[in-house]
Amino acid sequence: MTPHIGLSGTGSRVSLLVWTLCFQVIALLLATSGSLETAPLWVRLALYLIFGLSAACWFTAVVRRLHDMGRSGWFAALFAVPVIGLGMLIWALLAAPRPVDPDRFRPAGRYVVGTGLLIVMVLLVATRALWSPLRMTSAHMEPTLPAEAVFLAFDSIGGEVTSGDLVTYQFADNGNELALNIARAVAFGGQTVAFRDGVPIIDGVPARHERCPDDACTTEVLPSGARYGILQSGASDLDNIAPVQVPDGTLYILGDNRAVASDSRRSLADGGRGFIPAEAVRGRVMLFAKGTQP
Numbered sequence: 001m002t003p004h005i006g007l008s009g010t011g012s013r014v015s016l017l018v019w020t021l022c023f024q025v026i027a028l029l030l031a032t033s034g035s036l037e038t039a040p041l042w043v044r045l046a047l048y049l050i051f052g053l054s055a056a057c058w059f060t061a062v063v064r065r066l067h068d069m070g071r072s073g074w075f076a077a078l079f080a081v082p083v084i085g086l087g088m089l090i091w092a093l094l095a096a097p098r099p100v101d102p103d104r105f106r107p108a109g110r111y112v113v114g115t116g117l118l119i120v121m122v123l124l125v126a127t128r129a130l131w132s133p134l135r136m137t138s139a140h141m142e143p144t145l146p147a148e149a150v151f152l153a154f155d156s157i158g159g160e161v162t163s164g165d166l167v168t169y170q171f172a173d174n175g176n177e178l179a180l181n182i183a184r185a186v187a188f189g190g191q192t193v194a195f196r197d198g199v200p201i202i203d204g205v206p207a208r209h210e211r212c213p214d215d216a217c218t219t220e221v222l223p224s225g226a227r228y229g230i231l232q233s234g235a236s237d238l239d240n241i242a243p244v245q246v247p248d249g250t251l252y253i254l255g256d257n258r259a260v261a262s263d264s265r266r267s268l269a270d271g272g273r274g275f276i277p278a279e280a281v282r283g284r285v286m287l288f289a290k291g292t293q294p
Contacts, residue, residue, distance in 0.1 A: 005056055005118060007073060008111040010100070011064030013093055020089065023058035026051055037132050037180050037282075038170055041155060044129035052125030056118045062092065067105040070098035073114075130155045132283070134168070134180065140261040141166075141182060143217045143229045145285075153182070155283040161185050161251070163202070164226020166285035169253075169276050182285060183253035183263055183273070186222060193252050194243040195265070198232055200254070201243070233259040241265060250275035 030036075030051055036044050063073035069092065079085040136149045144166070145151060153168045161167055163186055171181045187193045187202050194201040199209055205223040212219050217229040236259065246252045253276055255261020266272025 007114045008107040010068035016061045016065040019058040019061040023054045026054045048128045049126040052122035068097045140255040142257045144256045153283045153285045163224035168282045169280045185251045187252035189248035192243045195241040198239040231257045238265045
């Protein structure tokens with residue numbers, strides 16, 4: 001255990017100042033670096049781990065400085081309160097040390113437990129690299145995810161994407177900047193996809209269309225057994241598409257709102273998404289906000 005992540009003992013004003021500056025600089029860099037959702041996984045893991053470690057080291061510096069002032073480490077909770085926390089920090093940076101009983105803050109079981117909880121906190125912060133809170137900005141995934149719906153997407157590390165899964169993927173927008181998008185994966189490399197009267201046909205097997213209980217949508221059941229709601233609004237030139245084979249290493253994606261979705265039914269040249277490279281897939285959507293449909 002390094003001396004910087006231990007709750008026992010005392011700490012100086014200089015140590016508190018150094019860790020306060022380190023924590024604030026790292027937090028400021030994270031806040032001003034823009035969205036990290038399209039950054040490589042190792043970059044996100046490293047940044048969130050560094051942030052978690054700096055927060056833990058700052059917290060232990062606060063506790064040990066309080067000990068140096070003859071105060072209980074429980075006062076550290078007040079440092080997290082807006083305005084009050086700033087006043088507490090100024091007090092801790094200016095107050096002179098006080099003579100204390102050398103046995104009062106020596107290593108003990110409670111400090112070991114507290115340090116263990118700090119380590120768990122650091123690991124939990126690092127897991128932020130594996131999931132993303134996202135908000136829908138369009139209607140192309142209705143009724144599953146209405147516009148402005150909030151959901152969580154998890155990186156699919158070692159997890160296989162299956163037909164019917166909602167996936168997030170990276171796609172270069174008109175400004176050639178990578179953006180995170182969401183769609184439903186329905187077919188993979190080597191499979192064939194066609195459409196007849198708006199019904200997808202995977203490897204020659206048509207999906208089933210059933211009315212939703214409230215008649216507000218259509219339930220689509222893929223040959224794989226995946227079920228989900230879709231929206232269709234009248235005839236479209238995309239209702240009937242000749243069979244195409246999905247190239248190896250790519251996915252065929254669909255939006256649930258077929259009337260407005262930009263997906264694999266159109267090529268990139270025609271304003272669609274075309275086939276999505278497997279390496280562009282970032283993860284799967286697994287948690288929905290209240291009011292959305294699985």
